[in-house]
Amino acid sequence: MAANLNEASDLNFSLRRRTGGISSTTVPDSSSETSSSEADYLDGGKGAADVKDRGDGAVEFQNSMKNVERIEKHESRVGLDSRFTYRPSVPAHRTIKESPLSSDAIFKQSHAGLFNLCIVVLVAVNSRLIIENLMKYGWLIRSGFWFSSRSLRDWPLFMCCLTLPVFPLAAFLFEKLAQKNLISEPVVVLLHIVNTTAAVLYPVLVILRCDSAFMSGVTLMLFACIVWLKLVSYAHTNYDMRALTKSVEKGDTPLSSQNMDYSFDVNIKSLAYFMVAPTLCYQISYPRTPYVRKGWVVRQFVKLIIFTGLMGFIIEQYINPIVQNSQHPLKGNFLYAIERVLKLSVPNLYVWLCMFYCLFHLWLNILAELLCFGDREFYKDWWNAKTVEEYWRMWNMPVHKWMVRHIYFPCLRNGIPKGVAFVISFLVSAVFHELCIAVPCHIFKLWAFFGIMLQVPLVLITSYLQNKFRSSMVGNMMFWFSFCIFGQPMCLLLYYHDLMNRNGKME
Known part of the structure:
Protein backbone atom coordinates (compact mmCIF):
# COMPACT_ATOMS: atom_id res chain seq x y z
CA MET A 1 0.00 0.00 0.00
CA LYS A 97 -18.93 15.81 -26.54
CA GLU A 98 -22.31 16.71 -28.02
CA SER A 99 -25.53 17.14 -26.09
CA PRO A 100 -27.62 13.92 -26.22
CA LEU A 101 -30.49 15.64 -28.04
CA SER A 102 -28.37 17.55 -30.55
CA SER A 103 -28.87 16.83 -34.22
CA ASP A 104 -25.49 15.10 -34.51
CA ALA A 105 -25.97 12.75 -31.57
CA ILE A 106 -29.71 12.13 -31.30
CA PHE A 107 -29.70 9.00 -33.46
CA LYS A 108 -26.53 7.54 -31.94
CA GLN A 109 -28.09 6.44 -28.66
CA SER A 110 -31.10 4.64 -27.30
CA HIS A 111 -34.33 6.46 -26.55
CA ALA A 112 -36.08 3.54 -24.88
CA GLY A 113 -37.00 5.64 -21.86
CA LEU A 114 -38.74 8.26 -24.00
CA PHE A 115 -40.49 5.49 -25.91
CA ASN A 116 -41.73 4.06 -22.61
CA LEU A 117 -42.92 7.54 -21.62
CA CYS A 118 -44.89 7.84 -24.87
CA ILE A 119 -46.53 4.48 -24.19
CA VAL A 120 -47.44 5.50 -20.63
CA VAL A 121 -48.89 8.82 -21.83
CA LEU A 122 -50.75 7.07 -24.66
CA VAL A 123 -52.29 4.55 -22.26
CA ALA A 124 -53.24 7.27 -19.78
CA VAL A 125 -54.81 9.58 -22.39
CA ASN A 126 -56.74 6.82 -24.12
CA SER A 127 -57.92 5.36 -20.83
CA ARG A 128 -59.37 8.74 -19.92
CA LEU A 129 -61.05 9.01 -23.32
CA ILE A 130 -62.54 5.52 -22.99
CA ILE A 131 -63.94 6.29 -19.54
CA GLU A 132 -65.31 9.62 -20.75
CA ASN A 133 -66.91 7.96 -23.77
CA LEU A 134 -68.55 5.25 -21.65
CA MET A 135 -69.87 7.81 -19.17
CA LYS A 136 -71.29 10.00 -21.94
CA TYR A 137 -72.70 7.43 -24.41
CA GLY A 138 -72.82 4.16 -22.49
CA TRP A 139 -72.07 0.73 -23.92
CA LEU A 140 -72.69 0.97 -27.69
CA ILE A 141 -71.65 -2.55 -28.72
CA ARG A 142 -74.68 -4.45 -29.95
CA SER A 143 -75.52 -7.96 -28.77
CA GLY A 144 -75.37 -9.21 -32.36
CA PHE A 145 -71.97 -7.73 -33.14
CA TRP A 146 -70.27 -11.11 -33.60
CA PHE A 147 -73.26 -13.16 -34.73
CA SER A 148 -76.86 -12.28 -35.59
CA SER A 149 -79.82 -13.77 -37.41
CA ARG A 150 -78.69 -11.91 -40.53
CA SER A 151 -75.53 -13.99 -40.57
CA LEU A 152 -77.68 -17.01 -41.42
CA ARG A 153 -78.60 -15.32 -44.71
CA ASP A 154 -74.95 -15.35 -45.76
CA TRP A 155 -74.88 -19.11 -46.33
CA PRO A 156 -74.53 -18.72 -50.15
CA LEU A 157 -71.27 -16.87 -49.56
CA PHE A 158 -70.11 -19.57 -47.18
CA MET A 159 -70.93 -22.29 -49.74
CA CYS A 160 -69.13 -20.28 -52.43
CA CYS A 161 -66.06 -20.12 -50.20
CA LEU A 162 -66.16 -23.90 -49.72
CA THR A 163 -66.23 -24.47 -53.49
CA LEU A 164 -63.19 -22.27 -54.26
CA PRO A 165 -60.78 -25.29 -54.12
CA VAL A 166 -62.33 -26.43 -57.42
CA PHE A 167 -60.23 -23.86 -59.27
CA PRO A 168 -56.84 -25.05 -57.91
CA LEU A 169 -57.83 -28.62 -58.80
CA ALA A 170 -58.61 -27.49 -62.34
CA ALA A 171 -55.22 -25.74 -62.54
CA PHE A 172 -53.50 -28.93 -61.37
CA LEU A 173 -55.31 -30.91 -64.09
CA PHE A 174 -54.16 -28.46 -66.78
CA GLU A 175 -50.54 -28.67 -65.61
CA LYS A 176 -50.64 -32.45 -65.46
CA LEU A 177 -51.91 -32.64 -69.04
CA ALA A 178 -49.23 -30.17 -70.14
CA GLN A 179 -46.49 -32.18 -68.41
CA LYS A 180 -47.55 -35.28 -70.32
CA ASN A 181 -47.64 -33.28 -73.59
CA LEU A 182 -51.33 -34.03 -74.08
CA ILE A 183 -52.19 -30.39 -74.76
CA SER A 184 -50.14 -27.64 -76.37
CA GLU A 185 -48.68 -24.63 -74.57
CA PRO A 186 -51.15 -22.07 -76.02
CA VAL A 187 -54.05 -24.24 -74.89
CA VAL A 188 -52.61 -24.43 -71.36
CA VAL A 189 -52.31 -20.65 -71.22
CA LEU A 190 -55.89 -20.20 -72.46
CA LEU A 191 -57.25 -22.70 -69.92
CA HIS A 192 -55.44 -20.95 -67.07
CA ILE A 193 -56.81 -17.56 -68.16
CA VAL A 194 -60.36 -18.94 -68.14
CA ASN A 195 -59.83 -20.68 -64.79
CA THR A 196 -58.34 -17.67 -62.97
CA THR A 197 -61.01 -15.33 -64.37
CA ALA A 198 -63.77 -17.68 -63.20
CA ALA A 199 -62.15 -17.86 -59.74
CA VAL A 200 -62.83 -14.10 -59.33
CA LEU A 201 -66.09 -13.66 -61.25
CA TYR A 202 -67.86 -16.53 -59.48
CA PRO A 203 -67.65 -14.94 -55.99
CA VAL A 204 -68.47 -11.51 -57.44
CA LEU A 205 -71.71 -12.83 -58.95
CA VAL A 206 -72.66 -14.63 -55.73
CA ILE A 207 -72.15 -11.48 -53.63
CA LEU A 208 -74.03 -9.23 -56.05
CA ARG A 209 -77.01 -11.61 -56.11
CA CYS A 210 -77.23 -11.92 -52.33
CA ASP A 211 -78.13 -9.36 -49.70
CA SER A 212 -75.22 -10.29 -47.49
CA ALA A 213 -73.43 -8.49 -44.68
CA PHE A 214 -70.51 -6.28 -45.65
CA MET A 215 -67.91 -8.24 -43.66
CA SER A 216 -69.07 -11.54 -45.17
CA GLY A 217 -68.64 -10.13 -48.66
CA VAL A 218 -65.21 -8.68 -47.87
CA THR A 219 -64.06 -12.02 -46.44
CA LEU A 220 -65.19 -13.94 -49.50
CA MET A 221 -63.59 -11.43 -51.90
CA LEU A 222 -60.30 -11.60 -49.99
CA PHE A 223 -60.28 -15.38 -50.30
CA ALA A 224 -61.14 -15.15 -53.99
CA CYS A 225 -58.35 -12.63 -54.66
CA ILE A 226 -55.84 -14.79 -52.76
CA VAL A 227 -56.86 -17.81 -54.83
CA TRP A 228 -56.48 -15.76 -58.03
CA LEU A 229 -53.00 -14.55 -57.07
CA LYS A 230 -51.88 -18.06 -56.13
CA LEU A 231 -53.27 -19.58 -59.33
CA VAL A 232 -51.48 -16.98 -61.46
CA SER A 233 -48.23 -17.72 -59.67
CA TYR A 234 -48.78 -21.47 -60.03
CA ALA A 235 -49.45 -21.24 -63.77
CA HIS A 236 -46.68 -18.69 -64.44
CA THR A 237 -44.05 -20.63 -62.47
CA ASN A 238 -44.87 -23.95 -64.13
CA TYR A 239 -44.83 -22.29 -67.54
CA ASP A 240 -41.39 -20.89 -66.82
CA MET A 241 -40.15 -24.24 -65.48
CA ARG A 242 -41.25 -26.00 -68.65
CA ALA A 243 -39.49 -23.38 -70.78
CA LEU A 244 -36.29 -23.72 -68.76
CA THR A 245 -36.43 -27.51 -68.94
CA LYS A 246 -36.70 -27.34 -72.70
CA SER A 247 -33.78 -24.90 -72.80
CA VAL A 248 -31.67 -27.28 -70.70
CA GLU A 249 -32.45 -30.13 -73.08
CA LYS A 250 -31.39 -27.97 -76.02
CA GLY A 251 -28.31 -26.66 -74.18
CA ASP A 252 -29.44 -23.04 -74.48
CA THR A 253 -29.29 -22.14 -70.77
CA PRO A 254 -26.84 -19.41 -69.70
CA LEU A 255 -23.66 -20.42 -67.91
CA SER A 256 -24.72 -18.70 -64.69
CA SER A 257 -27.77 -20.97 -64.37
CA GLN A 258 -26.35 -24.31 -65.44
CA ASN A 259 -25.97 -25.47 -61.85
CA MET A 260 -29.67 -24.93 -61.07
CA ASP A 261 -32.05 -27.86 -60.88
CA TYR A 262 -34.82 -27.43 -63.44
CA SER A 263 -36.34 -30.87 -63.03
CA PHE A 264 -39.81 -30.69 -61.50
CA ASP A 265 -42.88 -32.83 -61.12
CA VAL A 266 -46.46 -31.57 -61.02
CA ASN A 267 -48.02 -33.17 -57.94
CA ILE A 268 -51.08 -32.44 -55.88
CA LYS A 269 -49.16 -32.40 -52.60
CA SER A 270 -47.02 -29.38 -53.47
CA LEU A 271 -50.07 -27.52 -54.79
CA ALA A 272 -52.11 -28.27 -51.66
CA TYR A 273 -49.30 -27.01 -49.42
CA PHE A 274 -48.93 -23.88 -51.54
CA MET A 275 -52.66 -23.07 -51.40
CA VAL A 276 -52.66 -22.99 -47.58
CA ALA A 277 -49.13 -21.64 -47.03
CA PRO A 278 -48.68 -17.95 -46.08
CA THR A 279 -47.20 -17.01 -49.45
CA LEU A 280 -48.44 -16.00 -52.89
CA CYS A 281 -45.38 -17.17 -54.85
CA TYR A 282 -45.33 -20.80 -55.91
CA GLN A 283 -42.19 -22.90 -55.81
CA ILE A 284 -41.56 -26.61 -55.58
CA SER A 285 -40.12 -26.51 -52.06
CA TYR A 286 -39.91 -23.95 -49.27
CA PRO A 287 -37.58 -23.47 -46.30
CA ARG A 288 -39.07 -25.45 -43.42
CA THR A 289 -38.73 -25.35 -39.65
CA PRO A 290 -38.09 -28.66 -37.80
CA TYR A 291 -41.12 -28.72 -35.49
CA VAL A 292 -44.21 -26.83 -34.26
CA ARG A 293 -44.00 -24.84 -31.03
CA LYS A 294 -47.41 -25.59 -29.56
CA GLY A 295 -47.11 -23.28 -26.56
CA TRP A 296 -46.05 -20.42 -28.81
CA VAL A 297 -49.05 -21.01 -31.08
CA VAL A 298 -51.42 -20.88 -28.10
CA ARG A 299 -49.96 -17.58 -26.93
CA GLN A 300 -50.34 -16.06 -30.40
CA PHE A 301 -53.95 -17.23 -30.58
CA VAL A 302 -54.67 -15.53 -27.26
CA LYS A 303 -53.14 -12.30 -28.59
CA LEU A 304 -55.17 -12.64 -31.78
CA ILE A 305 -58.41 -12.91 -29.79
CA ILE A 306 -57.52 -9.93 -27.59
CA PHE A 307 -56.59 -7.59 -30.45
CA THR A 308 -59.55 -8.68 -32.56
CA GLY A 309 -61.82 -7.80 -29.65
CA LEU A 310 -60.04 -4.46 -29.31
CA MET A 311 -60.71 -3.72 -32.98
CA GLY A 312 -64.38 -4.54 -32.52
CA PHE A 313 -64.61 -2.29 -29.47
CA ILE A 314 -63.04 0.69 -31.27
CA ILE A 315 -65.23 0.21 -34.34
CA GLU A 316 -68.51 -0.02 -32.40
CA GLN A 317 -67.74 2.48 -29.66
CA TYR A 318 -65.96 5.18 -31.67
CA ILE A 319 -65.92 4.80 -35.45
CA ASN A 320 -69.58 3.95 -36.03
CA PRO A 321 -70.94 6.94 -34.02
CA ILE A 322 -68.54 9.35 -35.74
CA VAL A 323 -69.45 8.08 -39.20
CA GLN A 324 -73.19 8.02 -38.50
CA ASN A 325 -73.12 11.61 -37.24
CA SER A 326 -71.26 12.90 -40.29
CA GLN A 327 -72.23 14.24 -43.68
CA HIS A 328 -71.00 13.31 -47.11
CA PRO A 329 -67.48 14.81 -47.22
CA LEU A 330 -67.89 16.08 -50.79
CA LYS A 331 -71.38 17.57 -50.38
CA GLY A 332 -71.37 19.38 -47.02
CA ASN A 333 -69.41 22.16 -45.39
CA PHE A 334 -65.68 21.93 -46.12
CA LEU A 335 -64.49 22.75 -42.60
CA TYR A 336 -67.02 20.34 -41.11
CA ALA A 337 -65.77 17.60 -43.41
CA ILE A 338 -62.15 18.27 -42.36
CA GLU A 339 -63.18 18.12 -38.70
CA ARG A 340 -64.92 14.77 -39.21
CA VAL A 341 -61.92 13.36 -41.06
CA LEU A 342 -59.50 14.44 -38.33
CA LYS A 343 -61.77 13.13 -35.58
CA LEU A 344 -62.09 9.81 -37.39
CA SER A 345 -58.37 9.54 -38.12
CA VAL A 346 -57.27 8.54 -34.59
CA PRO A 347 -59.63 5.58 -34.00
CA ASN A 348 -59.21 4.55 -37.64
CA LEU A 349 -55.42 4.54 -37.17
CA TYR A 350 -55.77 2.34 -34.07
CA VAL A 351 -57.96 -0.14 -35.95
CA TRP A 352 -55.58 -0.17 -38.91
CA LEU A 353 -52.55 -0.85 -36.69
CA CYS A 354 -54.46 -3.60 -34.85
CA MET A 355 -55.47 -5.10 -38.20
CA PHE A 356 -51.86 -5.10 -39.36
CA TYR A 357 -50.69 -6.74 -36.13
CA CYS A 358 -53.45 -9.36 -36.19
CA LEU A 359 -53.14 -10.26 -39.86
CA PHE A 360 -49.49 -9.85 -40.83
CA HIS A 361 -47.84 -10.68 -37.53
CA LEU A 362 -50.14 -12.96 -35.54
CA TRP A 363 -52.22 -14.85 -38.10
CA LEU A 364 -49.55 -15.34 -40.77
CA ASN A 365 -47.01 -16.42 -38.15
CA ILE A 366 -49.53 -18.84 -36.62
CA LEU A 367 -50.22 -20.31 -40.04
CA ALA A 368 -46.49 -20.50 -40.81
CA GLU A 369 -45.78 -22.22 -37.49
CA LEU A 370 -48.51 -24.83 -38.03
CA LEU A 371 -47.21 -25.54 -41.54
CA CYS A 372 -43.51 -25.31 -40.55
CA PHE A 373 -43.11 -22.54 -43.14
CA GLY A 374 -39.66 -21.05 -42.65
CA ASP A 375 -39.60 -17.68 -44.45
CA ARG A 376 -41.61 -15.40 -42.16
CA GLU A 377 -40.64 -12.01 -43.52
CA PHE A 378 -44.26 -10.97 -44.02
CA TYR A 379 -43.41 -7.30 -43.54
CA LYS A 380 -40.44 -5.02 -43.01
CA ASP A 381 -40.08 -1.83 -40.98
CA TRP A 382 -42.61 0.04 -43.12
CA TRP A 383 -43.20 2.52 -40.25
CA ASN A 384 -39.75 3.97 -41.06
CA ALA A 385 -40.57 4.44 -44.75
CA LYS A 386 -39.07 7.66 -46.11
CA THR A 387 -41.28 7.64 -49.23
CA VAL A 388 -44.59 6.13 -50.28
CA GLU A 389 -42.69 3.80 -52.61
CA GLU A 390 -40.72 2.39 -49.66
CA TYR A 391 -43.96 1.85 -47.75
CA TRP A 392 -45.48 -0.24 -50.53
CA ARG A 393 -42.27 -2.28 -50.80
CA MET A 394 -42.21 -3.08 -47.08
CA TRP A 395 -45.80 -3.11 -45.86
CA ASN A 396 -47.06 -6.36 -47.45
CA MET A 397 -44.16 -8.58 -48.46
CA PRO A 398 -46.22 -11.51 -49.89
CA VAL A 399 -48.01 -9.17 -52.32
CA HIS A 400 -44.82 -7.21 -53.05
CA LYS A 401 -42.90 -10.36 -53.95
CA TRP A 402 -45.80 -11.48 -56.15
CA MET A 403 -45.92 -8.11 -57.94
CA VAL A 404 -42.17 -8.08 -58.56
CA ARG A 405 -42.10 -11.69 -59.72
CA HIS A 406 -45.20 -11.86 -61.91
CA ILE A 407 -45.91 -8.25 -63.00
CA TYR A 408 -42.95 -5.88 -62.76
CA PHE A 409 -40.03 -7.98 -64.07
CA PRO A 410 -42.09 -9.75 -66.77
CA CYS A 411 -42.99 -6.27 -68.04
CA LEU A 412 -39.32 -5.29 -68.10
CA ARG A 413 -38.34 -8.50 -69.90
CA ASN A 414 -40.89 -7.66 -72.58
CA GLY A 415 -39.37 -4.25 -73.23
CA ILE A 416 -41.80 -2.15 -71.18
CA PRO A 417 -40.14 0.91 -69.55
CA LYS A 418 -39.68 0.90 -65.79
CA GLY A 419 -42.10 3.77 -65.22
CA VAL A 420 -44.86 2.05 -67.19
CA ALA A 421 -44.22 -1.26 -65.40
CA PHE A 422 -44.45 0.60 -62.09
CA VAL A 423 -47.83 2.10 -63.05
CA ILE A 424 -49.11 -1.29 -64.26
CA SER A 425 -48.25 -2.80 -60.86
CA PHE A 426 -50.26 -0.10 -59.09
CA LEU A 427 -53.09 -0.57 -61.60
CA VAL A 428 -53.39 -4.28 -60.75
CA SER A 429 -53.35 -3.44 -57.04
CA ALA A 430 -56.00 -0.75 -57.52
CA VAL A 431 -58.35 -3.13 -59.34
CA PHE A 432 -58.23 -5.69 -56.55
CA HIS A 433 -58.65 -3.06 -53.83
CA GLU A 434 -61.74 -1.84 -55.63
CA LEU A 435 -63.13 -5.38 -55.97
CA CYS A 436 -62.64 -6.15 -52.28
CA ILE A 437 -64.54 -3.02 -51.19
CA ALA A 438 -66.95 -2.07 -53.97
CA VAL A 439 -68.41 -5.54 -54.57
CA PRO A 440 -69.47 -6.16 -50.94
CA CYS A 441 -70.91 -2.62 -50.84
CA HIS A 442 -72.67 -3.10 -54.21
CA ILE A 443 -71.26 0.33 -55.13
CA PHE A 444 -68.88 1.05 -57.99
CA LYS A 445 -67.79 4.64 -57.43
CA LEU A 446 -64.09 3.71 -57.84
CA TRP A 447 -63.04 5.48 -54.63
CA ALA A 448 -60.63 2.69 -53.66
CA PHE A 449 -59.31 2.49 -57.23
CA PHE A 450 -58.51 6.20 -57.39
CA GLY A 451 -57.16 6.07 -53.84
CA ILE A 452 -54.53 3.52 -54.89
CA MET A 453 -53.73 5.21 -58.20
CA LEU A 454 -53.16 8.51 -56.37
CA GLN A 455 -50.25 6.76 -54.68
CA VAL A 456 -48.31 7.13 -57.96
CA PRO A 457 -48.01 10.96 -57.76
CA LEU A 458 -47.44 10.63 -54.01
CA VAL A 459 -44.48 8.37 -54.79
CA LEU A 460 -43.03 11.11 -56.98
CA ILE A 461 -43.72 13.86 -54.44
CA THR A 462 -42.24 12.03 -51.44
CA SER A 463 -39.23 10.93 -53.49
CA TYR A 464 -38.64 14.54 -54.54
CA LEU A 465 -38.91 15.76 -50.94
CA GLN A 466 -36.55 13.03 -49.77
CA ASN A 467 -33.94 14.00 -52.38
CA LYS A 468 -34.37 17.73 -51.75
CA PHE A 469 -34.19 17.82 -47.96
CA ARG A 470 -32.07 14.69 -47.41
CA SER A 471 -34.11 13.97 -44.30
CA SER A 472 -35.95 10.78 -43.48
CA MET A 473 -38.43 12.73 -41.35
CA VAL A 474 -39.97 14.79 -44.18
CA GLY A 475 -40.99 11.87 -46.37
CA ASN A 476 -42.02 9.77 -43.37
CA MET A 477 -44.33 12.49 -42.03
CA MET A 478 -45.76 13.02 -45.51
CA PHE A 479 -46.53 9.31 -45.71
CA TRP A 480 -48.28 9.19 -42.33
CA PHE A 481 -50.38 12.26 -43.05
CA SER A 482 -51.47 11.40 -46.59
CA PHE A 483 -52.12 7.73 -45.95
CA CYS A 484 -53.39 7.44 -42.36
CA ILE A 485 -54.57 10.88 -41.26
CA PHE A 486 -56.35 11.89 -44.44
CA GLY A 487 -56.63 9.05 -46.98
CA GLN A 488 -58.22 6.19 -45.04
CA PRO A 489 -60.80 8.26 -43.08
CA MET A 490 -61.86 10.07 -46.26
CA CYS A 491 -62.32 6.78 -48.11
CA LEU A 492 -64.32 5.38 -45.19
CA LEU A 493 -66.69 8.36 -45.14
CA LEU A 494 -67.17 8.26 -48.91
CA TYR A 495 -68.13 4.60 -48.98
CA TYR A 496 -70.36 4.84 -45.93
CA HIS A 497 -72.46 7.71 -47.25
CA ASP A 498 -72.68 6.23 -50.73
CA LEU A 499 -73.85 2.97 -49.16
CA MET A 500 -76.48 4.78 -47.09
CA ASN A 501 -77.67 6.70 -50.14
CA ARG A 502 -77.94 3.44 -52.06
CA ASN A 503 -80.10 1.89 -49.35
CA GLY A 504 -82.35 4.98 -49.21
CA LYS A 505 -81.51 5.74 -45.57
CA MET A 506 -80.06 9.17 -46.26
CA GLU A 507 -80.79 11.96 -48.68
Missing part, protein backbone atom coordinates in the same frame (compact mmCIF):
# COMPACT_ATOMS: atom_id res chain seq x y z
CA ALA A 2 2.92 2.34 0.79
CA ALA A 3 4.32 1.79 -2.69
CA ASN A 4 0.95 2.65 -4.21
CA LEU A 5 0.74 5.84 -2.17
CA ASN A 6 4.25 6.84 -3.26
CA GLU A 7 3.23 6.31 -6.92
CA ALA A 8 0.14 8.42 -6.36
CA SER A 9 2.20 11.17 -4.72
CA ASP A 10 4.57 11.23 -7.68
CA LEU A 11 1.62 11.43 -10.09
CA ASN A 12 -0.11 14.16 -8.10
CA PHE A 13 3.19 16.06 -7.82
CA SER A 14 3.51 15.97 -11.59
CA LEU A 15 -0.03 17.33 -11.87
CA ARG A 16 0.74 20.23 -9.51
CA ARG A 17 3.72 21.25 -11.65
CA ARG A 18 1.54 22.43 -14.51
CA THR A 19 0.95 26.16 -15.18
CA GLY A 20 -2.25 27.15 -16.94
CA GLY A 21 -2.97 23.51 -17.70
CA ILE A 22 -1.15 20.21 -17.39
CA SER A 23 2.16 20.38 -19.14
CA SER A 24 2.75 18.13 -22.07
CA THR A 25 6.06 17.13 -20.50
CA THR A 26 4.43 15.67 -17.39
CA VAL A 27 4.07 12.23 -18.92
CA PRO A 28 6.05 12.04 -22.16
CA ASP A 29 4.25 10.18 -24.90
CA SER A 30 4.37 9.96 -28.64
CA SER A 31 0.72 10.99 -28.92
CA SER A 32 1.32 14.63 -28.02
CA GLU A 33 -0.14 16.11 -31.21
CA THR A 34 -3.82 16.73 -31.68
CA SER A 35 -5.72 15.41 -34.66
CA SER A 36 -6.63 17.76 -37.44
CA SER A 37 -10.36 17.36 -36.78
CA GLU A 38 -9.96 18.38 -33.13
CA ALA A 39 -7.84 21.38 -34.14
CA ASP A 40 -10.47 22.38 -36.68
CA TYR A 41 -13.18 22.16 -34.07
CA LEU A 42 -11.22 24.16 -31.45
CA ASP A 43 -10.47 26.89 -33.96
CA GLY A 44 -13.95 27.15 -35.41
CA GLY A 45 -13.03 25.14 -38.50
CA LYS A 46 -10.04 27.26 -39.57
CA GLY A 47 -7.55 24.41 -39.62
CA ALA A 48 -4.79 23.00 -37.46
CA ALA A 49 -2.24 25.47 -38.79
CA ASP A 50 -4.21 28.44 -37.48
CA VAL A 51 -4.52 26.79 -34.08
CA LYS A 52 -0.74 26.46 -33.93
CA ASP A 53 -0.35 30.12 -34.85
CA ARG A 54 -2.70 31.19 -32.08
CA GLY A 55 -0.59 29.48 -29.44
CA ASP A 56 -0.02 26.16 -27.80
CA GLY A 57 -2.98 26.38 -25.38
CA ALA A 58 -5.28 24.10 -27.38
CA VAL A 59 -2.51 21.57 -27.98
CA GLU A 60 -1.51 21.59 -24.35
CA PHE A 61 -5.14 21.11 -23.31
CA GLN A 62 -5.55 18.09 -25.54
CA ASN A 63 -2.29 16.59 -24.30
CA SER A 64 -3.37 17.29 -20.73
CA MET A 65 -6.53 15.29 -21.25
CA LYS A 66 -4.53 12.35 -22.55
CA ASN A 67 -2.14 12.57 -19.62
CA VAL A 68 -5.04 12.63 -17.15
CA GLU A 69 -6.55 9.56 -18.79
CA ARG A 70 -3.22 7.70 -18.48
CA ILE A 71 -2.94 8.76 -14.85
CA GLU A 72 -6.45 7.52 -14.09
CA LYS A 73 -5.73 4.23 -15.81
CA HIS A 74 -2.58 3.90 -13.71
CA GLU A 75 -4.47 4.71 -10.51
CA SER A 76 -7.12 2.13 -11.29
CA ARG A 77 -4.36 -0.38 -12.04
CA VAL A 78 -2.53 0.16 -8.74
CA GLY A 79 -5.84 0.06 -6.86
CA LEU A 80 -5.92 3.45 -5.09
CA ASP A 81 -8.95 4.31 -2.98
CA SER A 82 -11.22 7.31 -3.58
CA ARG A 83 -9.06 9.65 -1.46
CA PHE A 84 -6.37 9.64 -4.15
CA THR A 85 -8.46 9.16 -7.30
CA TYR A 86 -10.82 12.12 -7.84
CA ARG A 87 -8.63 15.04 -6.78
CA PRO A 88 -9.82 18.65 -7.22
CA SER A 89 -6.91 19.24 -9.53
CA VAL A 90 -8.14 16.66 -12.04
CA PRO A 91 -10.06 18.38 -14.90
CA ALA A 92 -13.76 17.56 -15.14
CA HIS A 93 -14.02 18.32 -18.86
CA ARG A 94 -11.79 16.00 -20.87
CA THR A 95 -13.21 15.33 -24.35
CA ILE A 96 -15.33 16.98 -27.01
